[in-house]
Amino acid sequence: MSAPEATTTATGLDEMGPVDYLVIEMPADRMTGRGLDLLLDLVDRGIIRVIDLEIVSTGTDGSITRLELDDLDGEPSVELSVFAGARSGLLDDEDVAAAGGVLEPGTVGVVLLYENLWAAPLARELRRNGAQLVAGGRIPVQALLAALDAAEA
Template identity: 60%
Template sequence: MSVDEFSEMGPVDYLILEFPGNRMTGEGLPLLLDLVDRHIIRVLDLSFVRKDEDGSVRALKLADMDGDGQLDLSVFEGASSGLLGDDDLAEAATVLEPGNSAGVIVYENLWAAPLATALRRSGARMVANGRIPAEDLLLTLEAAEARSAS
């Protein structure tokens, strides 16, 4: 990817999705495909990693996630921008419990690309970002409700 192409990109994020007991059902796959089809995100990298009970880590191949005999993730086969390397997968596996696997997705937020491009052209630069986990939001809302009920 060239510098010119990067200057037109939206923000890039990653997710590490843990699957307890290596149980990947593929239930979320249609929703991921919908985001791609609607040009909300672009998957730059998609890899899978497994942490065995002894703590050893290995990469997994794209596979039939729901057991119907079809390669569910074939649309993402070869999705590799080069941003995600073996060291990144090993680091991702450090957050996994032994006996579990994970999908690691690096994606561009296409919906934000025009805004990000305009801001970069105007000289603005991102100096911090973050994400608030849904669980934290729920806990905060529950605590606020409890305070208002007292």
């Protein structure tokens, strides 16, 4: 599997697809790296490009600590060193602190900043024609399921 890499040139920025972020919360005692093989699959298939991947731990006292991939417990499902270079510098200490602030105390979070490569050709063409993205959002699966249940009732 290939290593994630960030696009940094001005020309590269003109060619980029939309960039999203996720903050994923996990129980601290179950942070093994499982599921990262699926993330690598998305990278290998050219669907996304990982720009930044940070791991943060929240103490019961509210403290926030950056973790390294080597700090993960258990048997990881993939060789995690491939993510070691996934740091563009776009996520600074303030961003990591903000991400840690949405986590429950005593948990571990993964902060993922990624480019949607699948949408890059559309985004590039729209920009060339003067269009720009003015709003975006994400609907949590739980909200979709609740809405579907309510519609069926």
